[in-house]
Amino acid sequence: MTPTHRLLLFVGPLSLVVALLTGVQAAQAAEPPARTPDRIAYDVALRADATGTRWTGRERISFTHTGTGPALREVYVRLWGNGADGCGGAGATPPVRVSRVAGGVADAPSVNCTALRVRLAHPLARGARTSVSFDVSLTVPDRMARFGRGGPYRYLGNALPVLAVRDGRGWHLDPDVGFGESYFTLAADFHVVLEHPAALTVPATGTTTTRAARAGRAVTVSTARRVRDFAWAAGPFRTAAATSPGGVRVRAFWTEDTDPDGVALARAESAGAVDAFGERFGRYPYGELDIVLSPDFAVFGSMEYPGFVLLWTDRDGSGAAHEIAHQWWYGIVGDDEYADPWLDEAFATYAQDLFHGESGQDCWSQVYWPRPDAAITDSMGYWAEPPGPVGWTSVVYRAGSCALHDLERELGTPVMERMLRTYAADHWYGVSTDADFLRAARTAAGRDLTAFWAAHRIEAGPAGSRR
Numbered sequence: 454m455t456p457t458h459r460l461l462l463f464v465g466p467l468s469l470v471v472a473l474l475t476g477v478q479a480a481q482a483a484e485p486p487a488r489t490p491d492r493i494a495y496d497v498a499l500r501a502d503a504t505g506t507r508w509t510g511r512e513r514i515s516f517t518h519t520g521t522g523p524a525l526r527e528v529y530v531r532l533w534g535n536g537a538d539g540c541g542g543a544g545a546t547p548p549v550r551v552s553r554v555a556g557g558v559a560d561a562p563s564v565n566c567t568a569l570r571v572r573l574a575h576p577l578a579r580g581a582r583t584s585v586s587f588d589v590s591l592t593v594p595d596r597m598a599r600f601g602r603g604g605p606y607r608y609l610g611n612a613l614p615v616l617a618v619r620d621g622r623g624w625h626l627d628p629d630v631g632f633g634e635s636y637f638t639l640a641a642d643f644h645v646v647l648e649h650p651a652a653l654t655v656p657a658t659g660t661t662t663t664r665a666a667r668a669g670r671a672v673t674v675s676t677a678r679r680v681r682d683f684a685w686a687a688g689p690f691r692t693a694a695a696t697s698p699g700g701v702r703v704r705a706f707w708t709e710d711t712d713p714d715g716v717a718l719a720r721a722e723s724a725g726a727v728d729a730f731g732e733r734f735g736r737y738p739y740g741e742l743d744i745v746l747s748p749d750f751a752v753f754g755s756m757e758y759p760g761f762v763l764l765w766t767d768r769d770g771s772g773a774a775h776e777i778a779h780q781w782w783y784g785i786v787g788d789d790e791y792a793d794p795w796l797d798e799a800f801a802t803y804a805q806d807l808f809h810g811e812s813g814q815d816c817w818s819q820v821y822w823p824r825p826d827a828a829i830t831d832s833m834g835y836w837a838e839p840p841g842p843v844g845w846t847s848v849v850y851r852a853g854s855c856a857l858h859d860l861e862r863e864l865g866t867p868v869m870e871r872m873l874r875t876y877a878a879d880h881w882y883g884v885s886t887d888a889d890f891l892r893a894a895r896t897a898a899g900r901d902l903t904a905f906w907a908a909h910r911i912e913a914g915p916a917g918s919r920r
């Protein structure tokens with residue numbers, strides 16, 4: 454994401470501080486990930502009320518136990534839409550509710566109502582496949598947010614329940630820290646049917662078609678393959694679509710109060726960025742990209758979802774390049790966004806710089822280190838501690854991208870470009886870790902880079918993911 458401008462006021466100038474050499478570890482050979490459940494398919498049918506505020510229906514999640522070890526006895530469903538409101542307090546109901554679970558038995562929600570354990574009806578042997586299904590109720594909160602609303606417009610980012618990941622370290626049940634992303638999901642296939650008032654236009658992840666239904670209603674059907682999440686919006690958007698020279702259908706949706714010049718700039722930058730990054734990192738695989746534009750996103754910034762981005766847009770345009778770079782860094786090449794936020798944010802910021810022809814020459818003057826022990830590789834748990842988001846944006850986004858610019862200077866541009874293409878291809882639709890990236894860079898360089906990582910406060914291994 455790109456946080457709002459209030460969080461991007463870097464407190465400078467500070468030059469690159471020589472990092473402490475203690476605690477820096479070289480990339481270590483990672484164990485096989487054994488992530489489970491995988492080969493996930495979501496089958497969803499939801500019906501909206503008259504304003505698109507409330508969506509109710511059924512969700513089925515099919516999956517295979519791909520992990521090592523004994524049979525899988527449980528899965529966790531993440532209800533990230535409850536991140537801001539939690540369980541809603543006494544007498545209130547959380548925005549995301551699940552009921553009538555089939556295929557297992559659900560506990561009471563945990564982790565501030567963002568995690569739901571479902572004990573499977575039958576233990577699932579390694580390699581076996583099953584499904585759980587449940588009724589889902591989504592009530593769009595009355596605030597401007599990724600899952601929120603403004604005027605007649607509804608945004609459903611991180612609203613749909615998704616499966617958590619288990620690996621050698623157990624289930625990933627990290628909390629929503631109130632900013633950025635704590636999410637971690639495996640690539641999955643989605644088939645989503647949204648029934649809604651015909652007066653509401655519905656952009657969404659995936660390849661989307663809308664047909665008229667009876668009594669002033671419409672049905673939007675979206676199919677998405679190998680994506681980590683599914684988001685949509687609903688409202689009386691103005692729309693336009695064009696196909697980029699590289700063949701990606703870019704559909705634009707904007708609120709009535711969006712500046713027309715900003716719309717034109719955002720559309721042009723989006724088409725340019727999806728093609729440029731496709732050439733640089735590997736062709737954009739989804740065919741369609743929906744951009745949703747509004748000046749009202751200023752309160753939170755901009756946000757990426759697979760094939761669907763929310764872009765804070767004013768007359769000067771938007772941060773399209775950054776959010777579209779996330780289609781590769783987080784989306785196609787996944788990461789644990791709680792443990793390793795730099796693997797998506799630093800890479801999106803670096804890619805955004807390249808798109809704008811910036812080489813990061815004066816990069817470090819914009820970096821502020823909030824604490825002496827801060828590292829680019831720190832987790833969201835670290836950044837949730839004071840001073841919070843200011844340090845996160847400065848170090849993860851800016852210092853992280855500066856380090857990548859320096860790495861490009863260290864390796865040379867052709868080697869850096871080749872390395873990133875190979876790194877993307879090696880983790881295409883998969884998950885990358887700190888150690889994976891450091892290994893890719895070392896292989897491309899053909900020499901040890903330990904001193905480089907140390908000088909840039911990039912710490913792979915346990916220290917790099919401290920909570």
Ligand SMILES: [Zn+2]
Nearest residue numbers: 454455798801
């Ligand atoms: Zn971002």
